[in-house]
Amino acid sequence: MIPYGRQNISEDDITAVVEVLRSDWLTQGPGIASFERAIATCCQAEHAVAVSNATAALHIACMSLEVGPGDLVWTSPNTFVATANCARYCGADVDFVDIDPETLNISVARLAEKLATAQNAGRLPKVVIPVHFSGRSCDMQAIAALGKQYGFRIIEDASHAVGAEYQGVPVGACQYSDIVVFSFHPVKIITTGEGGMLLTNDTALAKRLVRLRTHGIAQSAGELVSTPQGPWEYQQIELGYNYRMTNLQAALGVSQLERLPQFIARRRELVRQYHVLLADLPVILPLASEESAWHLYPIRVPAERRFEVFSKLRAADIWVQVHYIPVHTQPYYRNLGFNWGDFPEAERYFSEAFSLPLFYDLTDEEQRSVVRLLREALS
Incomplete structure (x- = not known):
């Protein structure tokens, strides 16, 4: 059988994972930060936050942008259901923008038309999620110009696009968006088994994303709401999730990224x-x-x-x-x-x-x- 997609696992990948299995750090450990730094450097982004999968990444991306009941999120109908579901997890409404018949990405012309109509109706989207279908970037400069005109935030669903470029710059640099999301599922460009990553150039967003992936818990002094009683103390600041990547996955990711x-x-x-x-x-x-x-x-x-x-x-x-x-x-x-x-x-x-x-x-x-x-x- 020849499948439509398949991962490539090298001996170096296996060695990297075995080294973690022989270490003290299986779940949370230093490998996660190493993978985040490597992805951020590769994509020319300020911050990277590793999570358990790309669906989790999309979910907390919406949460970090304060998407909630009564809000509206637009995306492409030509995508996996997770791109729309993430807004529904937050209680928001979802709508779609038709695709360009050549690029198969969200049509900028249809987006502009729909925004003009929505403005007249008083129902503009809070967030637009362009999807880089098959690994080709959407026209992010044009979408960002519309975002500035109509006041919506942008999450790039770049699950297909690790290693892609837009205007000569790596996808993930967040030139024209608030957050970029990658997937590391086995059929994607590189894999961590399951896994996802969020990239952003906004330090405040990055800190919140880190908190949301770990139950909404904070431990650093700048985030605690009261003086800690000792070094053991942690405080749940908001309702978050267990969306953490493991050290095993991160080790595989670092090794895969080299290729x-x-x-x-x-x-x-x-x-x-x-x-x-x-x-x-x-x-x-x-x-x-x-x-x-x-x-x-x-x-x-x-x-x-x-x-x-x-x-x-x-x-x-x-x-x-x-x-x-x-x-x-x-x-x-x-x-x-x-x-x-x-x-x-x-x-x-x-x-x-x-x-x-x-x-x-x-x-x-x-x-x-x-x-x-x-x-x-x-x-």
Whole structure:
């Protein structure tokens, strides 16, 4: 079987984790701070806060920006449900902005139109969460300009985009956002098994994120509300969660991060080869980009043939996958009032798309087999 994504674990990765297993620090330990510093340096950000997964990161990102009941959060319908759910965890309402048919990211034009309408209705979003689908950054400069005009905060869901760039700067630098979120799930660019990271250039936000990931507890003198009775004292300042990353995960992350340029280079090479190998087939290829991290390689076929072609590839052990079912069409969100037809570009893309295998260990021979079987399925 050739899956759509797969982690690469080296002997150095294994050694790094085994060293932690032989140490005194399995859960919380110095490796977490090392991983945070390494990610912050890599992305040119001031602060990085490691958490248990990207969903947890999105949740406390919303909390840190004071999202709550009565607030409104907008995001893309072309994403995993967690991007919308994080606002619902905070009691906020969610709405969506349709995608650009070429980039498959949130459409800046549709966003501008919707903001103008929302301003007239007196119901602007408190936070907008652009999603860097497949590893390609959204047009963050344009979104940030709208944020300044209409007064909303910005969380970048960069779960697909570790190692990507935007305008020559690493995604994660927070040039045009308050917070950036990464995922380290095994099918992502680098992995910690499960795990996530928040990046920000706001020191106050970073301190609150650290507190929220650990039950809302503070121990440093500047955060305590009363004089401590001794060095043992901790104080719960607010309601937080146990969203901490383990030292084991952090050790794997540090080791994986050392190979990030290698991972990105191979993915980009495979994408260039796909573009050549698929050029004569009746499929729509993803827009070329030398700045994308290329977490996914989604192609589009005629909607009436998608199920047939998908099924033939699966039967041939090419484990293609659909990314994503539009969030607003999920039963939970339909119960909130959304319907098929609300965001036609996202729905059109979904009806035609599936992702071909793309991962570091995919060989040239395996890639040619994928293309050959796709060609047969389409014939």
